[in-house]
Amino acid sequence: MTDTDRTLALAAGAAVVLVVCAGRVWWQLHRLRRVLRAEQAAALLADAAHARDLDAFRVRVARAVAEQEAAEAFTGRVAAELAVLAAADTVISAELARTTHHNPQEGDTP
Secondary structure (H helix, E strand, C coil), rough: CCHHHHHHHHHHHHHHHHHHHHHHHHHHHHHHHHHCCCCCCCHHHHHHHHHHHHHHHHHHHHHHHHHHHHHHHHHHHHHHHHHHHHHHHHHHHHHHHHHHHHCCCHHCCC
16 A cells, blocks of 8 residues: 555545544534424423413402402492391381380280
């Protein structure tokens, strides 16, 4: 083998090594891109799930606030109705006390 043949063999071997190294680098970059895409997809899914959960939480809070306000309104109406009934009872009791003395036929007069 001559020096030229050896040089050509070395150059061919170096070219093969360079091609193999370039292929390995390309494959690593390809894998890295796939991992990055998977991470981006996972981040998008996590963000979407977080937004969905936050929306559901807001709906539950709004529903609880509405129920609390409805209960407070109901309590206010009941208290007002009880006050009206108490006033009516006072008026009726006063009227009954006044009229039983004048109308013995009602049966309340001894």
